[in-house]
Amino acid sequence: MDLxxxxxxxxxxxxxxxxxxxxxxxxxxxFLGRAGEWRVVLTRRSARLRSFPGxxxxxxxxxxxxxxxxxxxxxxxxxxxxxxxxxxxxxxRVEPVAELPCYLSRTLSAVRPCVAVLHAPDGAADxxxxxxxxxxxxxxxxxxxDFFPGAxxxxxxxxxxxxxxxxxxxxxxxxxxxxxxxxxxxPWLRGLDDADSASEEDEAxxxxxxxxxxxxxxSANTPIYDVWGLTANILHDIxxxxxxxxxxxxxxxxxxxxxxxxxxxxxxxSALEKSLIADSxxxxxxxxxxxxxxxxxxxxxxxx
Numbered sequence: 001m002d003l004x005x006x007x008x009x010x011x012x013x014x015x016x017x018x019x020x021x022x023x024x025x026x027x028x029x030x031f032l033g034r035a036g037e038w039r040v041v042l043t044r045r046s047a048r049l050r051s052f053p054g055x056x057x058x059x060x061x062x063x064x065x066x067x068x069x070x071x072x073x074x075x076x077x078x079x080x081x082x083x084x085x086x087x088x089x090x091x092x093r094v095e096p097v098a099e100l101p102c103y104l105s106r107t108l109s110a111v112r113p114c115v116a117v118l119h120a121p122d123g124a125a126d127x128x129x130x131x132x133x134x135x136x137x138x139x140x141x142x143x144x145x146d147f148f149p150g151a152x153x154x155x156x157x158x159x160x161x162x163x164x165x166x167x168x169x170x171x172x173x174x175x176x177x178x179x180x181x182x183x184x185x186x187p188w189l190r191g192l193d194d195a196d197s198a199s200e201e202d203e204a205x206x207x208x209x210x211x212x213x214x215x216x217x218x219s220a221n222t223p224i225y226d227v228w229g230l231t232a233n234i235l236h237d238i239x240x241x242x243x244x245x246x247x248x249x250x251x252x253x254x255x256x257x258x259x260x261x262x263x264x265x266x267x268x269x270s271a272l273e274k275s276l277i278a279d280s281x282x283x284x285x286x287x288x289x290x291x292x293x294x295x296x297x298x299x300x301x302x303x304x
Contacts, residue, residue: 001038001144001145001239001242001243002242002244003030003038003097003115003117003242005241005242005244005246006097006098006100006115006238006241006242007097007098009098009100009101009241009246009250010098010099010100013070013099013101013102013112013253014102014110014253014256014257014260015070015102015110015112017257017260018110018256018260018265019265019266019267020063020064020065020066021062021267022108022109022110022265022266022267023062023063023070023073023109023110023112024060024061024062024063024073024105024109024110024111024112025060025061025063025070025071025073025074025077025111025112025113025114026057026058026059026060026074026077026111026112026113026114026231026234027041027058027059027060027074027075027077027078027084027114027116028040028058028113028114028115028116028234028235028238029041029059029078029084029094029116029117029118030097030115030116030117030118030144031117031118031119031120031141031186033141033143033184033186034184034186035184037143037144037145037154038143038144038145038242039141039142039143039144039186040058040141040142040143040144040235041058041059041082041118041139041140041141041189042056042057042058042139042140042141042142042225042227042231043056043057043058043059043081043082043135043136043138043139043140044056044057044136044137044138044139044140044193044225045057045135045136045137046133046134046135046136046137047137048133048134054137055228055229055231056225056226056227056228056231057231058113058231058234059074059077059078059081059082059084059136060073060074060077060078060081060111061073061076061077061080061081062109064076069099070099070112070114071096071099071114071116074112074114074116075094075114080132080135081132081135081136082129082130082131082132082136082139082192083128083129083130083131083132084129085128090120090121090124090126090127090128091120091121091124092118092119092120092121092124092127093118093119094116094117094118094119095116095117095118095119096114096115096116097115097116097117098114098115099112099113099114099115100112100113100114100115100238100250100251101250101251101252101253102251102252102253102256103230103233103234103251103252104252104255104256105230106229106230106277106279107277108259108265108269108273108276108277110256110265111230111234113234113238115238120186120188124187124188125187125188126188127188129188129189129192130192131192131194133194137193137194138180138192138193138194138225139189139192139193140178140180140182140185140189140192140193140225141185141186141189142155142156142176142178142182142225142227143155143156144235144238144239144242145239145243146159146176146178146239147174147176147227147232147235147236147238147239148236148239148240148243148245149161150240150243150245151239151243155178155179155182155184156176156177156178157177157178157179157224158175158176158177159174159175159176159177160174160175160176161173161174161175162174167276167282167283167284167285168283168284168285168293168297169255169284169293169296169297169300170297170300170301170303171300172233172236172303173228173229174228174229174232174233174236175226175227175228175232176226176227176228176232176235177224177225177226177227178224178225178227179223179224179225180193180223180224180225181223237250237251247303248299248302248303249299249300249302249303252300254296254299255284255296255300258288258292258296259284259287259288262287262288262289262292264287270287272286272287273287284296
């Protein structure tokens with residue numbers, strides 16, 4: 001697995017065209033596990049959050065100002081969510097690797113993944129990470145390679161992928177599950193799980209079926225972490241690239257750019273955009289010309 005392959009995808013992005021209110025970034029924080037494998041740090045969102053409660057996600061969030069780069073946004077949010085300081089502490093160092101193409105979130109924001117490597121001292125038992133009760137209820141890691149179907153699953157319990165359509169555009173609905181109790185976990189990540197919050201999420205209901213366009217209803221699973229949807233897609237694509245098998249379309253820059261060119265992705269979400277967010281059967285075809293939809297379907301069908 002060669003992280004250097006990601007550099008070819010780190011360039012100009014539609015992220016800088018859309019309004020600040022539509023910009024978001026996530027931190028794909030990688031570190032070497034005890035077996036020499038690349039592991040990625042993930043969080044479980046607090047059950048108290050209004051959006052995507054209990055879901056597994058990458059640390060990240062929205063831009064505050066137009067002066068912030070995507071990496072600055074990702075680092076700021078990681079500091080707020082999991083206590084990853086922006087300055088070196090506990091002997092650890094965060095090395096930026098690449099700012100990658102954007103993905104379109106279900107709330108119609110441009111999400112830019114920012115890959116970084118965490119260099120931690122050998123045998124470190126504490127890097128100062130902490131849970132923010134209002135943001136996260138768990139912090140854990142899993143092997144990056146487990147998100148690439150071409151690699152054997154080292155820790156994943158199950159891996160699935162369904163080809164669906166979101167707003168008439170081809171989309172992957174991936175799910176990769178991991179045990180909550182993991183003896184291979186890094187020492188400095190052990191114990192970063194709020195048992196009370198986990199109970200609240202588990203009591204929310206059993207695992208539901210996928211929604212018609214990939215909207216997962218209750219995602220509380222016991223006793224596993226279910227990495228699905230956008231987070232799983234981002235990690236799949238990154239893992240595919242570092243394995244030397246880049247997807248035909250990395251991210252959804254073309255879809256976001258098309259929406260922006262045709263008067264959408266502005267500060268305020270239009271009624272049509274809100275209907276897409278509500279997953280009410282609306283189509284991107286209501287926002288884009290037919291020829292544009294045909295082009296986009298062809299582009300993203302190449303990834304299926």
